[in-house]
Amino acid sequence: MSSTRRTSRHRTSSLWLLWSWRDLRRQWVTVTALALVIAIGTGASAALSSMSAWRRLSNDASYARFALHDLLLTFEESRPEAVDVLAAVRSVPHATAVDRMEVGLDLPAQIEVPTTAGTGQDTLPGLVVGVPLDGGGPLIDRLLVTSGRGLRADDAAGTVAVLDATSAESAGLPGTGTVRIAGGTRLPYVGSVRSAEHLMSDASGWFGQVERTVLYAPLPLVQRLAGAPGRIDRVALRLAPGTDADLLRTELETTLATRLPGSPVAIARGDEDPAFRMLYDDIDTDQRLWNVLSLMILLGAALATFSLTTRVVTAQRREMGIGLALGLRAPALAIRPTLFALQIALMGALAGVGVGILLGRIITGILADMIPLPVWLSPFQPGDYVRAALLGIAVPLVGVVHPVLRAMRLSPMDAIATSRATGGTTVSRGGRFAGWLRAVPLPGSSIARLPVRHVLRAPGRTLITSAGIGAAIAVLVVTSGLMDSFAAAADRGIAETDRGPATTTVALDSVHPVTAGEVRSIAGLPQVTAVQPTLLVGAVARPGSGAGADAGAEPLDLAVEVLDLDTALWAPTIEDAVAPGPPRGIVLARKAATDLGVGPGDEIRLEHPSWRGDGAVTTVTTAFTVAAVHPHPVRSLAFLDTSAASALGVAGLTNQLRVSPAPGVDEDELRRALLATPAVASVRSASEAADALRDAVREFVRMLTVVGVLVLLLALLIAVNAARISADERTREHATMFAFGLRTGTVTAMAMVESLLVGLLGTGLGVGLGAIGTHWAVVNLVTGTMPELDVRPTVAAATLLVALALGVLAVATAPLLTVRRLHRMDIPAALRVIE
Amino acid sequence: MIARTAPAVTDQAADGTVPRSVPRVDLDGVGRRYRTAGNEVVALDSVDLHLDEGEFVVVLGPSGSGKTTLLNLVGALDTPTEGRVRLGGVDLTTASRAQRARARRELTSFVFQSFNLFPALTALENVRFGADVARRSGDGTRTAPDPGDVLDRVGLGDRLHHFPHQLSGGEQQRVAIARALATGNPILLADEPTGELDFTTGVQILGLLQQQAEAGRTVVVVTHNREISRIADRVVELSSGRIVRDGPPRGGRAAVTDLHW
Structure with a gap:
């Protein structure tokens, strides 16, 4: 190619580019608005599509900072000697795979904290967690300081604690202060920390949850307060990389059952931690919803971009006609509008990076409010962005094709005359x-x-x-x-x-007979006018008859509340009852009935705990007829009349009370009075x-x-x-x-x-x-x-x-x-x- | 309300419409300068022009002589940078935008070289637009000619429901003239009305315009085609923004049928 021809081509290219720049400048408001439409489409789409990546990265980074245990041994019914437990662990065949062991002890206790107004003391159900400080604080399941200071090695022999940040936020406690725990011990706390175990609030259900104020204190102090020196109820293990955790778990179960037969142990992998599972399991199901919204925003922006670009380029048809008349070949006609659209698309796609980053920060800010991970990351996700940006760039170019093709189909004079016609x-x-x-x-x-x-x-x-x-x-x-x-x-x-009179729900610390002193003492409070004992039982329901049984419907977790449906202070709305009058079978949420594939009159099989006369609990399966459904949207809520309690093996027992306040007693006063009563684990008002x-x-x-x-x-x-x-x-x-x-x-x-x-x-x-x-x-x-x-x-x-x-x-x-x-x-x- | 001082002309127009009082048009020492990219362009310079009712005036000149600028000033589309323009005694130089709009609504009508019909409206609806604008003037009691009749009189009675793109150039220009006539306004301003038409069609259009002047309207036709000036009552020649000649056509007034180009 001769240099003259190259120069000529270069000049022509420059002319097209210059012309398209002038087009952009002349219509800068329209161009800016179009670029913004593309930016919002691509940025929002990329951000929403990136959420699963951000959440996974944030979870990974957070749990890395927590140094989550690989295995956690929990003794729920006993507090064995630490030396015995550690010796047992060291005796398993693959003990060399254990890099580090840390022991701990939990002490449930009523804790007195200053009221939010600072005018008195509230008594809250609490938990004091004893942690080892020999390494300057636990090195497995670390406590990450959010305010004040953490526990140090020199605190090991002291009377000092740190407050769990989630509890502090929930109870509205200051970052530092002093609490008093049962027995009158004053325990100053010097800061607040976030832990993996208590990352999410203890409240994991809808009703009857236990909300505890959690403190972390030196292990020797907690052992002393518990009257259990040298004893523990927990061991966290860090394993060497590449270790088969399940194999080690099996070895530990076998060894501990043999060496500590009186101390049944539950062993869980780190990824079986409830908060961990919840945080990871939610990601993909949530993402489906965001993906659909992301796609819809992108489609909306794409349609708008296509429409607007087409109209802007159509306005150039007469000039295209002039080009045709001057002998320009058809492809050359497309250069100017293509350059015009491409530059708008690139501007929009680039601005989309900014929109995506901004939206990412907003989204992770919202997530951080809901899930208090120590690390939240929203790095730019090139893959998600490029997918959205490609569409953002392609659409305006497609928008160019139609008007250009239309102009090319016309004769030059027709294209020129279009405007006149x-x-x-x-x-x-x-x-x-x-x-x-x-x-x-x-x-x-x-x-x-x-x-x-x-x-x-x-x-x-x-x-x-x-x-x-x-x-x-x-x-x-x-x-x-x-x-x-x-x-x-x-x-x-x-x-x-909210149906019926206002009631407050009181969760008891364990199952009690309805005639127990703890129940009577609550009923005798001057702030209380009536008490309705109920029993909340966790159960697994499977369809016993109906379409669900034929189809093999998935079992559902239910929280079955056993209460007297005739005289209850509160009872669910009964719908589709099999027979008039109080239902004599189980009342399921409408959604639970639908998901189980059963309806009123059908049978379900309920796997539930049953209390034997000696106080031991076994799991049994009982068949119940679905007597009706109720309209509460929470699927897990189910109700059973006390007349059926004997079938459940829970007659005369309670672990939850519905309480009606005395006239003139407000929610706060009732709450304080209830929390100060022994055996009360939590109080939840209707509001x-x-x-x-x-x-x-x-x-x-x-x-x-x-x-x-x-x-x-x-x-x-x-x-x-x-x-x-x-x-x-x-x-x-x-x-x-x-x-x-x-x-x-x-x-x-x-x-x-x-x-x-x-x-x-x-x-x-x-x-x-x-x-x-x-x-x-x-x-x-x-x-x-x-x-x-x-x-x-x-x-x-x-x-x-x-x-x-x-x-x-x-x-x-x-x-x-x-x-x-x-x-x-x-x-x-x-x-x-x-x- | 714009005050009118010009005497009324009550002759019936050739299209059957009766123009209302026809105002005088007075331009005194009018100049129009434009500034573009730091340069000053003098489009009109010291123009004195007075048009009486019922005159058929052709403004003649080459491209860039200022004839369209002159038409825009007469039609209250533009204001002079020097001098005064009065329409029916109203000084358009100092009039507000609203007053100038009112002058256009009540006194003038335009016929454009490229017709400027509304493509979404049929021929009848385009003409009705002129009538509808007229009805929106003053106290709302003003009447306008029947659009169908006007179209009939310009020879398009069988094309009422055709859209502009379904009409030939000549037909479109006749619709444009009909639209201008439908306003009932006494001053008709035509900018190169035959510029995009063939000879035969152009002559037909000129005949229509001449009829309007004969009916008492003041008709101003801007053109660079000297032949057209032969049918005018008065020819105003412009060159470089100045009037270089103002008088009857050289060689006397010719009939439309005598034209050829």
């Missing part, structure tokens, strides 16, 4: 369908008809603009619909819990139960709110951009109207009516798709993400109003943003646009 606008005449729509007779003056005619004249363009708006509205409806569905589930639960339900969906609601705000922004950008592009397309028509003396207000009103029609169409599409999407997401995703909760597809009136306000009002009023341009229009210049 269409009265100076750049919209095609449309096909046969458009012809039919154009001919639709309309009432009113020509000024009233014009906006409708504009909408009907180019149905393809109208539809694609509406689809962009509709996609954004659909995502908004889905995100809001999911929030509505969660809120409706919580409201159903709260409404069910706290409601809060627990709301908390259960709070993480999703906050995340969805972030997504909703982004989608709102996306929809507004689409509306504004569509209005600007319409104004550009109509410049000559507007100038003609002004030449005839129409006022700016009239011209703006016409544009608003046109936008209103597009907005109505888009909103109709969006609301319809959103409602379908909400139904689909709730049925197919939420049931997997939150199987414990009966979430039903709900789209609240407020969501519809917001969608209407956004899709109709915002889109319809978007042309107001062009009033200034209209007002300042150089009419003669606009009339000469193509002359």
Whole structure:
């Protein structure tokens, strides 16, 4: 190739590039808005898709900092001598695989803490955890300091503790202070720490949870307080890399059973830790929901980008015609619009990195509020980003193809004359369908008809603009619909819990006879007017008959509350009862019945604990008839009348009381009185139960709110951009109207009516798709993400109003943003646009 | 309300419409300068022009002579940088945007070289647009000619429901003229109305415009085609923004049928 030809090609390339830059500069507002649409689409999509990676990385980093045990030996019924346990561990065949052993002792105790107001003392159920300090603090299952200081080697012989940060936050305790534990020992705590074991609140269910205030203290101190010097109930093991933990576990079980027969031990791997499992198991099920939302946002942005790019490039058709007339080959015609779209796409994709990083920080901030991991990471995920960015870049380029191909199909003169034939606008005449729509007779003056005619004249363009708006509205409806569905589930639960007189639920520290002194002392409190003993039993339910038995439905964990359904202070709403009157079989949550594939009249088999006369507990399976269902959204809640308690082997026992306050006694006063009573493990008022339900969906609601705000922004950008592009397309028509003396207000009103029609169409599409999407997401995703909760597809009136306000009002009023341009229009210049 | 001082002309127009009072157009010492990229372009310089009712005036000149600028000033689309423009006694130089819009709504009508029809509206609806704009003026009692009749009179009675892209160039320009006539406004301003038309169609259009002047409207046609000036009552020649000649056509006024180019 000669240097002259190379130079010529170089100059041509520079010209195209320069021309496209001028296009970008001339339409910088439209270009910026388009780039932002792409940025939001790619950034939000990448961020939402990255959540599982972020959570996994954060979990890994956090547990690495905790130095989570490889094996944990727990003696639940005894406190053997530490030396015996350690000797037993050292005697297993693969003892050399154990790199480190650390012992500990838990001391459950009532703990007096200053009241939040600082005016007195609250007595809370608590746990003092004895930890070894010889290595400067535990080196397995480390305590990570969040405020104040941690325990040091020189604290080993002292009377000092640190407070568990999760407990401190839950009880509203200061970072440092002094507590008093049973027996009157004053225990100063010098800081607060986060531990792997108590990372999540002890509250793991919906009702009857035990909320304990956890303190960590030197092991010798705890042994002294427990009256068990030299004894332990826990050993954490760190194994050499590559060790088969299960093999070692088997060896330990065998050895300990032989050497310490009176001390049954439970041995668990680190990855079997409940908090660990919860944190990792949730990731993939949650991610499915975010992936769908991510895809919807990306699709919404893609549709909008396609529509807007197509319209911007269509405006260049006349210049393409000139190019054809000057002998340019067809591919060369595509260079300028392609460069234009590519640069917008690249700008948008680059800005998407920023949106993604920002959103990542917001998301991990929300997650950090919910899950107090010591490390939260949201590193940029190139894979997720590139996938989204590729679509973000490809869509505008695809948007270029259609108008370029259309221009190339025309003869040069037709392409040039397009503007004249269409009265100076750049919209095609449309096909046969458009012809039919154009001919639709309309009432009113020509000024009233014009906006409708504009909408009907180019149905393809109208539809694609509406689809962009509709996609954004659909995502908004889905995100809001999911929030509505969660809120409706919580409201159903709260409404069910709030039935009848206000009661407070008291969890006892263990199972007691209903006639026990502990129960009587609570009933005798002056702050209490009535007490209803119940028994909360954990059970596993399997279908015994019905469709579920045939289909082999999965067993469900249930929390069966045994209570007198005739006289209870609170009883569930009974629905679909087999027989009138109080149900004489088990009452399941409607969702539990559905998931088990049973209905009223069917039988389920319940695997549950049974208390023998000597106090020992065995696990037995009993068949119960499903007597009715109740509407509480928590699937695990089941109720059984006391008349069936003997079948369960729990007659006359209680571990939970429903308490009615005396007149004039407020929640706090009742709570303080109850917590100060022996055997009370936790107290939960009706309002706290409601809060627990709301908390259960709070993480999703906050995340969805972030997504909703982004989608709102996306929809507004689409509306504004569509209005600007319409104004550009109509410049000559507007100038003609002004030449005839129409006022700016009239011209703006016409544009608003046109936008209103597009907005109505888009909103109709969006609301319809959103409602379908909400139904689909709730049925197919939420049931997997939150199987414990009966979430039903709900789209609240407020969501519809917001969608209407956004899709109709915002889109319809978007042309107001062009009033200034209209007002300042150089009419003669606009009339000469193509002359 | 814009005050009018010009006498009313009540002759019935050839299209059957009755123009309202036709105002005088007065340009005194008018100049129009544009600043572009640091350069000053003088589009019009010291123009004095007075148009009486019912005149058929052709403004003649080459490209860049300032004829479209002159038309825009007369039509209240633009304001002069020097001098005064008065339409029916109203000083457009100092009028507000709203007053200028009102002048366009009530006094002038435009016919453009490239027609500027609304592509989404049929021929009838385009013409109705002119009538609808007229009805929005003043106290709302103003009447406008029937759009169907106007289209019929420009020879498009059988093309009422055709869209612009379904019409030929000449037909589109006739629709544009009909739209201007439907306003009922007394001053008709046409910018190169035959510029995109073949000779035969162009002559038909000129005939239509001439009929409007005969009916009492003031018609101003801007063109670079000297032949067209032969049918005018008065020819105003512009060169470099100045009037170089103002008077009847050289060689006397010709009939439309005598034109050829």
